[in-house]
Amino acid sequence: MSTNSEQHELAAKAFKKTIIFQKHQKTRVVIPIGSPALVDFAEKELNNYLLSLLVKYYPTHHWQQLEPKRVPWTNFFYLIIKQK
Template sequence: MKIITITLMLVVIIGIWVLLYPESELTIRAGDVRQVSNKLYQVLKTWANNRLQTHRLRQSLVQREVMLAHSRQLQIMSINSEQHELAAKAFRRTIVFQKHQKTKVVIPIGSPALVDFAENELNSYLLNLLVEYYPTHHWHPLETKRIPWTNYFYLTIKQK
């Protein structure tokens, strides 16, 4: 869908340019076309890789939390089990994207009570997953951030 939108925008821009400057000449060199195609290939490759890794991280994190919640079904651990289920719901919204050639993982958590629980659960596990999925990257530790003027928290991990 994005490729179609970008192509249509390019066609519209070229059409407007042709209408505004009908007397000018257009020179397209092979090197320019190669540069644009290489850049487009790199952007598409990065985007596809990030979507794949987002899916893998979500699946791994959610599956682990659901397994921990089911393994702790005793009455004493029922509160902890509820937190595991809430954490699994939050981990389903994990996002992986790239900004300034640095990969970033964002996990929207929400409530401050769940932040401490999620940090304790993810401190080493998430870094191990990221090292497994991105073997050539090095990662900063897990950070907790809050959206200003709200009480909504999210966890981030950035590539060094």
């Protein structure tokens, strides 16, 4: 298997665990990714595509850009997209 196909497989597993919730009356999408290398891959591959899907399924919402965050004291990363 090539590195690119492994990253696609790992990203697909991460996107199955996506959480969508509301906090302070604003919708948030959280995708638990894990490793920093996979965060870079997911940002490059899905940044524009994911935002276009959110605009399609939530037409009355305005979305911010994809933002990577790290869980403190660990090496676990997640991506978050917030409603403006």
